[in-house]
Amino acid sequence: MLGRSQSIPWGQRILLYAFLMIVGAVMAYPFFFMVTTSLKDNQSTFANILAPFGPSLEWANYQAVLSTINMGRYMLNTAFITICVVLGQIFTSVMGGFAFARIKFPGRDALFRAYLGTIMIPFMVVLIPTYKLMLLFNWVDRYESLIIPWLFTAYGTFLMRQFFRNIPNELEEAAVIDGANRFTILWRIFVPLSMPAIATQATISFLYAWNSFIWPLVVIHNKEMYVVTQGLADLQGGYHANVPYIMAGATLAILPTVLVYILAQRYFVEGIATTGLK
Known part of the structure; x- marks a missing residue:
């Protein structure tokens, strides 16, 4: 890769870097606009919406969104649910992936193909049956409805x-010779070697759980139980004329996902590359 980039003439490299910088700036501008608008007052926003900043930085917008509009409570609810879903999906994916990869049992491949086929089922198809189950278990307006149905993921298992x-099989065979059982092999050998894949699964699960909207909208009706996406919808409906408030709420909602992706980016790329996914 390095030799290939050095063989490119310097003129073409300059054009390539300039093009990439322009593309990057175009992609980053919406986020820049969101953050800067969240720090303006409403009057200066409508006076010149393209101006990067107003007369002063209005940090009070964030304070109002967190306290008055209760976005802080919504973010805490979402953080708790997301952590539970991420840890649960990692545990079930590691156990299922190990069973399908290393344990031979009748019907293993057919069962795996059937489980993997559930990815093709649209969420809207299972929405009503799942909601009826939540009613049966009396889990509506409770954390269980946002956590337990999503502890299993076919993509993570795959x-x-x-x-x-x-x-390599040699690692497992050596552990068996030393007297290790399957659980010891899994948690002492396979899991430490699989941190890139686990980090990839954690990142994907985090983004999915944090940004979930349709399902919480169906099963959560009590505002004290709202997640951050419901809070954003409520904020947009109640303060649609106050653009800085909406942008401040959007910034708070997107900040954790950006931080998680930045911190896990190296593991995410490595995990995708080493699992053979295209």
């Missing part, structure tokens, strides 16, 4: 299975 299949 991701971990692909990674576990690439681990």
Whole structure:
């Protein structure tokens, strides 16, 4: 890769870098606009909406969104739900991926294909049956309805299975000779070697759980139980004429996902590359 980039003439490299900088600036501008608008007052926003800043930085917008509009409570609810979903999906994906990759049992491949096929089922198809289950269990307006149905993921199981299949058999055989059982092999050998894949799964699960909107909208009616996406919708409906408030809420909602992706980016790319996904 390095030799290939050095062989490109310097003139073409300059044009390439300039093009990439322009593309990057175009993609980053909406986020820049969102943050800067959140720090303006409403009057200066409508006076010149393209101006990067107003007469002063209005940090009070964030204070109002967090306290008055209760976005802080919504973010805490979402953080708790997201952490539970991420940890649950990692646990079930590691266990399922190990079973499908390393344990031979009758019907293993057929069962895996059937489980993987559930990815093709649209969420709207299972929305009503799942909601009826929540009513049966009396889980409406409770954390259980936002956590337990999403503890299992076919994509995560597939991701971990692909990674576990690439681990040499010699490591497992050596552990068996030393007297290790399957759980010891999994948690002492496979899991430490699979941190890139686990980080990838954690990132994907975090983004999905944090940004979930349709399902919380269906099963959560009590405002004290709202998640951040419901809070944003409520904010837009109640303060549609106050653009800085809406942008401040959007900034608070998107900030955790950006930080998680930045911190896990190296593991995310490595995990995708080492599992053979295209």
